[in-house]
Structure formats: C-alpha cells, structure tokens
Amino acid sequence: xxxxxxxxxxxxxxxxxxxxxxxxxxxxxxxxxxxxxxxxxxxxxxxxxxxxxxxxxxxxxxxxxxxxxxxxxxxxxxxxxxxxxxxxxxxxxxxxxxxxxxxxxxxxxxxxxxxxxxxxxxxxxxxxxxxxxxxxxxxxxxxxxxxxxxxxxxxxxxxxxxxxxxxxxxxxxxxxxxxxxxxxxxxxxxxxxxxxxxxxxxxxxxxxxxxxxxxxxxxxxxxxxxxxxxxxxxxxxxxxxxxxxxxxxxxxxxxxxxxxxxxxxxxxxxxxxxxxxxxxxxxxxxxxxxxxxxxxxxxxxxxxxxxxxxxxxxxxxxxxxxxxxxxxxxxxxxxxxxxxxxxxxxxxxxxxxxxx
Amino acid sequence: xxxxxxxxxxxxxxxxxxxxxxxxxxxxxxxxxxxxxxxxxxxxxxxxxxxxxxxxxxxxxxxxxxxxxxxxxxxxxxxxxxxxxxxxxxxxxxxxxxxxxxxxxxxxxxxxxxxxxxxxxxxxxxxxxxxxxxxxxxxxxxxxxxxxxxxxxxxxxxxxxxxxxxxxxxxxxxxxxxxxxxxxxxxxxxxxx
Numbered sequence: 202x203x204x205x206x207x208x209x210x211x212x213x214x215x216x217x218x219x220x221x222x223x224x225x226x227x228x229x230x231x232x233x234x235x236x237x238x239x240x241x242x243x244x245x246x247x248x249x250x251x252x253x254x255x256x257x258x259x260x261x262x263x264x265x266x267x268x269x270x271x272x273x274x275x276x277x278x279x280x281x282x283x284x285x286x287x288x289x290x291x292x293x294x295x296x297x298x299x300x301x302x303x304x305x306x307x308x309x310x311x312x313x314x315x316x317x318x319x320x321x322x323x324x325x326x327x328x329x330x331x332x333x334x335x336x337x338x339x340x341x342x343x344x345x346x347x348x349x350x351x352x353x354x355x356x357x358x359x360x361x362x363x364x365x366x367x368x369x370x371x372x373x374x375x376x377x378x379x380x381x382x383x384x385x386x387x388x389x390x391x392x393x394x395x396x397x398x399x400x401x402x403x404x405x406x407x408x409x410x411x412x413x414x415x416x417x418x419x420x421x422x423x424x425x426x427x428x429x430x431x432x433x434x435x436x437x438x439x440x441x442x443x444x445x446x447x448x449x450x451x452x453x454x455x456x457x458x459x460x461x462x463x464x465x466x467x468x469x470x471x472x473x474x475x476x477x478x479x480x481x482x483x484x485x486x487x488x489x490x491x492x493x494x495x496x497x498x499x500x501x502x503x504x505x506x507x508x509x510x511x512x513x514x515x516x517x518x519x520x521x522x523x524x525x526x527x528x529x530x531x532x533x534x535x536x537x538x539x540x541x542x543x544x545x546x547x548x549x550x551x552x553x554x555x556x557x
Numbered sequence: 558x559x560x561x562x563x564x565x566x567x568x569x570x571x572x573x574x575x576x577x578x579x580x581x582x583x584x585x586x587x588x589x590x591x592x593x594x595x596x597x598x599x600x601x602x603x604x605x606x607x608x609x610x611x612x613x614x615x616x617x618x619x620x621x622x623x624x625x626x627x628x629x630x631x632x633x634x635x636x637x638x639x640x641x642x643x644x645x646x647x648x649x650x651x652x653x654x655x656x657x658x659x660x661x662x663x664x665x666x667x668x669x670x671x672x673x674x675x676x677x678x679x680x681x682x683x684x685x686x687x688x689x690x691x692x693x694x695x696x697x698x699x700x701x702x703x704x705x706x707x708x709x710x711x712x713x714x715x716x717x718x719x720x721x722x723x724x725x726x727x728x729x730x731x732x733x734x735x736x737x738x739x740x741x742x743x744x745x746x747x748x749x750x
Contacts, residue, residue, distance in 0.1 A: 211655030250730070311719070315727035324734060383677040390687030392694070399694045399701070414677045418670045423662070 222432045230438050233446040238280040241292050243303075247332040251307030254329045255279070257291050264298025265555040267366050268337045270330060271303040272357070274348035275458070276408055277451045279305050282347070284443050284535045293540060297548040299555070302333055304350075308452040314401040316455040318356065318465075319480035326357045330364050343551060345369035347534060348504060352466065355512060356479055359488045367554045368489060369547065370512055371496045372504045372530055377467035380508035382501075383414050388467035397460045402453035409451070415502050444531070473511050486512070492520040492554050496543065500529040522550060564620075572613045579606035600710040607706050615699035618692055625689035632682055640672040 246256040271291075273279040282290040282303065294301050304326065309316065333342050344365050346354025351373025358365045377385060396403075413421065424441075431437040454462075471477035477484045495513045497506040506525060513523040524546060528538050583602065647664050651657050676682050705715040714722075 207653075209654035212653070212658060215655060215658065312723050312726060314720075315724055320727075320731070324731070328734075328738075381678075383674065386678050386683045387686055390683035392687060392691045395691060395694050399697050414673075416670060417673055418666045423666050426662075 219426075219429060222429045226429060226432050229432055230442065233442055233449070236442055236446055238278075238284070238443060238446060240280075240283045240286060240289060241295070246302065246336065247329060249325060249328055251309060251313065252325050252329075253305045253307060254332060255303045255305055257283075257295055257301045257303070259295040259300065260292075261296055261298060263300050265300065265552070265557060266337070267339060267341065267343050267555040268300040268302055268333050269294065269343045269345060269551070270333055271301065272326060272344060272346040272350040272354040273304055273306065274350040275306060275353075275454050275462075276349060277447060279303055280450075281444075281447050281531065281535050284447065285440060288440070288535050288537065288540060290534050290539065290544065293544045294548065297544075297552075299548075299551065300337065302329070304329055306452065309402055309455045310453075311401055314397075314456040317457040318353075318461050321353055321458060322357050322360060323480045326353060327361060327364075330357075330361070334364070339556070340364070341366035343367040343369070343555060345371060346373060347371045348530070349374055349462070351375075351509070352462075352472070355486070355489070356472070356477070356484050358491065358493075359484045359486055360479065360482055362488050362490060365491050366556075367551060368491055368493045369496070369551075370493065370509070372498060372501055372533060373495070373509050373512055374466055374504050375515075376470065376473040376508050376511040378470040378473075379505070379511065380467070381505040382503060382508075384411055384503060385467060385505070385508070387411060387414075388463050391463055393460050393463040393468070397456040401456045403456065403459045404453055405451045408454075409449075412448070444535070473515060475515075486515040487517040489516040490518050492522075493518045494522045494524070494547065494550050496524050496526065496533060496547070498526050498528045498530060498533040500527070500532070503530040520554075568613065568617060572610070575609045575613065576606060579609060597710045601706075604706040604709060608703055611699045611703045611706075615696060618695040618699065622689070622692040622696060625685055625692050628685050629689055632676060632685065636672050636676045637669075640669045643668050643672075 242258045243255040244258070245253045247254040271279075271282065273282065283292065286292060291301055291303065330342055330344075334340060341364055344354050344358065344367070346352065346369070348371070351370040352375065354368060355370055355373055355375065358368045374380075377388070428438070428441050431441075465471045465477050469476075472484065473486070475483070475485045475487065493513070493516055495509065497509045499506060501509075510523065510525075513521055524543075526533055526538070526543055528536065528543075532538055533543055583606070586602075644665050647668070648661060651661050651664065653661070701716055705717070708715045
C-alpha cells in the first residue's frame with residue numbers, strides 16, 4: 202500500500218463541484234445572446250451613413266452647459282462605457298451633472314472600405330460636434346476619446362482646436378514605436394497594403410485573433426474556469442457574461458482607415474512626430490492648447506502606457522494633467538475601481554473647466 | 558536545395574504544358590466556336606487558361622503558406638514544451654492539497670503566460686506571422702481571380718467592378734457632404750448679415 206496515490210479529498214470534492222457547476226450552468230444563467238447590452242436610455246440625436254450620435258437621458262438635473270462628446274474606439278462597441286448600472290462610465294458622468302453624447306461607429310460594410318482618417322475626423326466627428334454645439338447653443342464641447350477613439354479625438358483636437366474646450370484622452374494610441382504590447386509587434390510586421398487591397402475591410406475574426414494572443418492563458422482558460430467556479434454568484438456571472446458578449450462583438454474596420462492607422466501610427470509612427478497628414482492638413486500636436494487630461498493604466502496590455510503618455514509631453518497645452526492608474530485597459534473605464542477613483546477625479550477636473 | 562529546385566522546375570514545366578495546350582486548343586477551335594459568343598461557354602473557354610494559371614500559381618503559394626504555418630505551430634509547440642518543463646520543475650515544490658490548488662494554478666498560468674507573451678513579442682514570431690498572413694493573402698488573391706473568371710462568364714460584376722463603384726460612391730459622398738457644409742455655412746453667414 203506504499204504506492205497508494207495520496208489525493209486531498211477536498212481536491213476531489215472541488216473537482217466534482219466544478220463538474221456539477223458546468224452541467225448546471227445552462228439552467229442557471231442566460232446565454233450571451235439573450236443578454237441586452239443597452240443600459241442607460243438615449244436618443245439618437247444625429248446620424249450619418251452608419252454612424253449614430255447617442256444623447257444619453259440624464260436622471261439628474263444638468264449642471265454644466267458644456268456638453269461632453271465621447272469618441273468611442275473603432276474596435277468592439279460603445280456598450281463597455283455603459284456595461285452595468287454600477288460600473289457605467291456614462292451613468293456616473295450623468296449623475297455628476299454632465300450632458301453626455303457618444304459616437305457609435307456602427308458596422309461598416311464593403312461600401313465603406315475607402316473611409317479613412319479624413320472621413321472620420323473631418324467628416325463624422327466634425328459633423329457630430331457641429332450638431333452638439335448647435336443643439337446645446339455652445340461654441341465648444343469637451344471631448345473624451347477612449348483607446349483608438351483617443352487617437353481620433355486627439356487628431357480632431359489638433360485640427361479643430363477652436364471647437365474643443367477640454368480634451369480627455371483615455372488610453373489613446375499615440376506613439377506606436379514605444380508601444381510594448383503584442384499588438385504593436387504584430388502591427389509592425391503586417392503587409393498592410395497587401396491586406397487591404399486583398400480583403401478590403403479588416404474582418405472582426407482577425408481582430409479576435411490579435412486579442413487571443415494578448416493574455417492567452419488568463420483570458421483563454423483561467424477566466425472560464427473562474428466563471429464556472431462562481432456560477433452561483435449572480436453579480437459575478439452577470440458582469441462576466443456582459444463583458445464576454447461585448448468582447449465578442451467587434452465590427453470590421455474600414456480598409457483605408459486600417460491602412461492609415463497601421464502605417465501612420467505603428468509602422469511609420471507619424472502622429473507623435475507631427476508628420477501625419479489628414480485631409481491634406483498636417484496634424485501638429487502643438488495645436489492642442491486646450492486643457493488636456495491624459496489617463497493611462499499601468500496594466501494595460503492593449504495600449505501600453507509608453508504608447509499613450511507621450512501625448513502629455515507633446516501637446517502645446519499649459520493646463521495638462523497626466524494620471525496613471527493601477528488597473529488595466531478595461532478596468533480603467535468599467536470597474537468598481539474606475540467608479541471609485543477614475544471617474545470622481547475626471548469629474549472634478551472637468552468641473553473646474555466646464556461652463557455652468 | 559536540390560529537391561526544391563527540381564520541384565520548381567517541374568512546376569514550371571506543368572505550367573508551360575498547360576498553357577501550351579489551352580492556347581493551342583483555343584487557337585484551333587476559336588473561329589468556329591465564335592458562333593457561341595452569346596452564351597457563357599465561349600467566354601469561359603477564352604478565360605479557361607487563367608483558371609489553370611491561377612491554380613498552378615496557387616499551388617506554389619500553398620507551399621509557402623504551409624511552410625509558414627508549420628513554423629508558426631513549431632514556435633508554439635517549442636514554447637509550450639519549455640514552459641511545461643519549467644512548470645514541472647516548480648510544481649513538486651508546492652503541496653498538492655486544496656489549500657495550494659490556487660497557487661499551483663497560478664504558477665502554471667504565470668509561467669505559460671510569460672513564455673508565450675515573450676514569444677508573441679519576439680521579432681521571429683512577428684516576422685513569421687507577417688509572412689504567414691502575406692502567403693494567406695496570396696492564396697486569397699488567386700481565389701478572387703478564379704472567381705472573377707467565373708463571374709465574367711456570367712456577366713456578373715467582379716470584385717474589381719464593385720471596387721470601382723465603391724470608390725466612386727465614396728468620392729460622391731464626400732463631395733455632397735462638402736457641398737452641404739458649404740451651403741450651411743453660407744446660410745448662417747447670410748442670416749447673420
């Protein structure tokens with residue numbers, strides 16, 4: 202009996218419990234398809250081609266006259282900024298008295314393959330800003346851009362500084378050469394001309410592949426193990442399924458925009474060197490002279506802090522703030538941490554710089 | 558190297574052979590069959606050699622694709638083996654009971670995550686990844702060209718035809734938007750006067 206296998210009975214019990222959870226999961230939780238990601242009610246204030254400008258209905262009295270326009274990223278959809286009531290970026294800002302608009306880029310199809318930076322920045326964003334200014338009877342708006350939306354907002358602010366009162370760049374993609382993430386490495390080795398010429402728009406499946414190599418074991422295995430282990434925890438399950446559904450819903454990126462993005466930001470690194478041209482105009486970050494708040498996350502594995510932070514040093518603004526948070530790319534915008542730390546700080550910063 | 562050059566030679570030979578016969582058959586049969594120019598078969602016969610050329614060239618690109626794919630999986634498997642070795646060394650130090658289950662899992666995840674992230678961040682992975690995607694794109698191009706041949710025989714717009722339309726539409730949308738903006742600005746200016 203000396204060779205008898207010694208296994209902790211608690212381990213066996215845990216194994217059986219895990220199996221039981223897997224079998225019972227479908228009875229206990231909804232399928233991701235059955236979950237509706239729309240949270241805070243909104244009106245579609247303006248639309249053009251496939252984009253929509255969402256105007257969120259505020260539960261409280263508007264306290265500031267300067268509206269905030271959020272430029273969402275080109276990857277995945279805007280729902281992450283309003284993923285759950287107690288983790289909603291949008292709802293938090295509404296509760297602080299801000300008038301919040303957000304651009305939903307919609308789902309580009311083949312007909313949109315020639316849309317580039319010029320169409321997005323000088324077309325869609327500019328038209329949305331004009332609409333908001335007109336509706337709110339103001340000359341300038343505050344603008345926040347998240348991730349790739351941070352880059353678009355930055356380019357917009359550099360080309361149209363007279364329309365932006367405050368700029369908030371949340372994990373913006375700015376200095377591709379300094380980016381230390383896997384995304385940066387893959388982007389630098391892509392024959393992007395060949396890619397766009399052959400397949401047109403960047404298919405969502407390709408994006409999924411790029412995400413899958415970011416944290417393959419934590420994101421590909423561990424989080425699913427944790428999901429089944431916590432199947433009894435309603436809040437955990439709800440949060441998990443919402444984020445999973447959001448992660449697995451990304452629209453294609455217009456081919457021309459993808460080409461300009463990869464070449465201009467990652468391969469030739471033109472934006473940070475003030476050498477990028479959009480719509481025939483040079484994008485100089487020195488033109489950004491309005492107050493700017495740059496938010497980066499230490500644990501960001503999608504856009505590394507080294508890639509975002511150079512914006513803070515490159516702009517012409519005198520009133521500039523840089524905050525580095527001990528969280529990740531999504532944690533910075535949709536978590537309890539963000540509600541307790543990131544948003545109150547942003548609210549305070551914006552309060553001092555918005556018209557009452 | 559010798560095997561590779563023999564392979565290339567034989568591919569070239571079959572390419573030539575195929576083109577020779579499709580051309581000769583076309584020259585011999587083209588005049589009388591011109592009568593059928595209203596139907597799809599003549600168009601198809603005229604384009605048939607494009608199909609064989611594309612097939613042969615796709616075969617060459619398939620070889621490159623397979624080489625890159627094999628390298629891709631080799632890199633993954635080499636990294637897996639190395640990570641597993643490191644885990645195997647570390648795990649016996651951790652007691653195998655319920656209290657330490659989380660620690661064992663953490664060691665496994667962290668070591669694999671670390672090794673694989675290093676791989677994905679490396680120059681050799683990026684380079685092979687880039688070439689793998691490029692070879693996949695070459696295959697797509699052959700496929701597109703072959704499909705175009707078939708579409709042309711049925712008088713259906715090809716990808717190139719559609720691209721021309723998309724480009725034209727994009728330029729028209731831009732012009733309209735500019736005109737609308739200018740019109741609006743003029744209106745605002747006039748109202749202000």
